[in-house]
Amino acid sequence: MGMGRRLAxxxxxxANKALDKAEDPRETLDYSYEKQLELLTKVRRGVADVATSRxxxxxxxxQLQASSDKLQGQAxxxxxxxxxxxxxxxxxxxxxxxxxxxxxxxQHAQLQGEEEKLTLASQRLQAKVDAFRTRKExxxxxxxxxxxxxxxxxxxxxxxxxxxxxxxxxxxxxxxxQQMQARAGAVDELIASGALDDASTPxxxxxxxxxxxxxxxxxxxxxLELAKLKGELPAGSxxxxxxxxxxxxxxxxx
Amino acid sequence: MIVRIxxxxxxxxxxxxxxxLNALDDAVQQAVDGGDxxxxxxxxxxxxxxxxxxGRPLPDEEIVPSDLVLPSADASLAEVxxxxxxxxxxPG
Numbered sequence: 639m640g641m642g643r644r645l646a647x648x649x650x651x652x653a654n655k656a657l658d659k660a661e662d663p664r665e666t667l668d669y670s671y672e673k674q675l676e677l678l679t680k681v682r683r684g685v686a687d688v689a690t691s692r693x694x695x696x697x698x699x700x701q702l703q704a705s706s707d708k709l710q711g712q713a714x715x716x717x718x719x720x721x722x723x724x725x726x727x728x729x730x731x732x733x734x735x736x737x738x739x740x741x742x743x744x745q746h747a748q749l750q751g752e753e754e755k756l757t758l759a760s761q762r763l764q765a766k767v768d769a770f771r772t773r774k775e776x777x778x779x780x781x782x783x784x785x786x787x788x789x790x791x792x793x794x795x796x797x798x799x800x801x802x803x804x805x806x807x808x809x810x811x812x813x814x815x816q817q818m819q820a821r822a823g824a825v826d827e828l829i830a831s832g833a834l835d836d837a838s839t840p841x842x843x844x845x846x847x848x849x850x851x852x853x854x855x856x857x858x859x860x861x862l863e864l865a866k867l868k869g870e871l872p873a874g875s876x877x878x879x880x881x882x883x884x885x886x887x888x889x890x891x892x
Numbered sequence: 893m894i895v896r897i898x899x900x901x902x903x904x905x906x907x908x909x910x911x912x913l914n915a916l917d918d919a920v921q922q923a924v925d926g927g928d929x930x931x932x933x934x935x936x937x938x939x940x941x942x943x944x945x946x947g948r949p950l951p952d953e954e955i956v957p958s959d960l961v962l963p964s965a966d967a968s969l970a971e972v973x974x975x976x977x978x979x980x981x982x983p984g
Contacts, residue, residue: 640917641924642895642939644976645961653957755899762901765952773955795957799896807899 653791653798663790664781667774670794674767677801681760684808688753691815691822695746698825702739706732712847719854728847738825745818752811759807766800894950895943896958898967903947913960916942924976929969940965 657666709732716725770793777789893910896902905913916939923932940962950956963972 640914640960641921641972641976642913642917642960642962645963646896646958648975649961650957758901759899762952766955769953769955792957793955796955799957799961800955803896803898810899 649799649802650795652802653795656798657791657794663786664778666794667777667790670797671767671771671774674763674770674797674801677804678760678763678767681756681763681804681808684811685753685756685760688749688756688811688815691818692746692749692753694822695742695749695818698822699739699742699746702735702742702825706735706739709735709847712851715851716847719851721850721854724847724850731847738828741821742825745821749814749818752807752814756807756811759804763800763804766797770797893960894956894958895947895960895962897940897943897962897964899964901952902950902954902956902958903943904950905943905947909946913939913942913946917960924969924972927969932969932972936963936967937965 656670657663659666709728713725713728713732716722716728773789773793777786777793780786893905893907894902895905895913916935919935920932920939923929923935943962963975
């Protein structure tokens with residue numbers, strides 16, 4: 639027997655089992671309808687959960703992108719200051735950020751796929767549940783045991799198959815969301831530990847590379863200021879250092 | 893003939909195409925029995941493409957059981973095994 643047929647039989651077997659349990663098959667219809675409504679609620683919640691996870695991923699991706707851009711800028715700054723060691727450090731952190739970003743992008747695409755599938759499944763289920771309610775009432779109104787058995791059997795098989803399918807889609811989406819949440823948590827920890835710079839860090843709180851770059855430029859500023867001050871020393875003060883030949887020359891003239 | 897692709901919904905395929913689908917389905921079955929993951933993915937993709945090509949999508953509000961249920965394209969061999977093993981159906 640082909641696999642497709644075996645799978646079809648599994649769904650039918652499940653529906654028959656539910657039907658066999660009921661004394662009056664009409665009760666099965668009502669019970670099944672309740673289950674359908676429950677599932678519909680779950681699926682809608684599932685869609686919302688996946689969307690929330692996707693948005694969280696998007697925020698992290700933005701953070702990582704900003705972090706990567708910032709590290710690139712720092713590397714350039716370090717190179718122009720002749721600090722290859724600092725540039726190397728910035729570039730290797732940037733590579734780590736980019737790696738994380740690529741992973742998140744893959745996950746994001748997967749999650750988006752699950753979200754779309756689940757949204758469609760939820761629309762399909764909604765339409766089927768509505769149709770089932772109508773059919774259920776028709777069957778109950780025209781109830782004659784023999785005729786109803788077949789009709790109920792078919793409605794039950796059809797709807798339970800749909801429910802089985804939607805249930806599986808839910809499971810898949812939940813699994814993907816959980817994997818993603820684990821990953822998102824890991825990225826958050828990485829950012830918190832400082833291994834990856836969080837570009838959203840408030841002003842004033844800086845990472846070590848930035849601190850060093852800033853202290854370098856601050857250092858050279860100090861040198862400049864110093865030279866300027868020395869240049870402004872009043873002539874003839876006597877203590878002018880030889881590092882200022884202009885001042886020395888002036889002294890000799892007098 | 894009503895065919896469900898898990899995760900995608902149902903389509904109506906002309907009965908006259910049954911033989912050609914069965915041949916493709918047999919290839920999938922063989923891959924499952926042989927535990928060949930790569931052959932499974934390939935044969936399943938071939939079968940699904942054929943079904944999508946031939947099938948007319950069923951309206952959402954239609955409630956009918958399927959004659960054939962097919963795993964989604966990204967299903968793994970292990971997932972399908974689990975599905976088949978679920979109700980303790982005797983393979984064959």
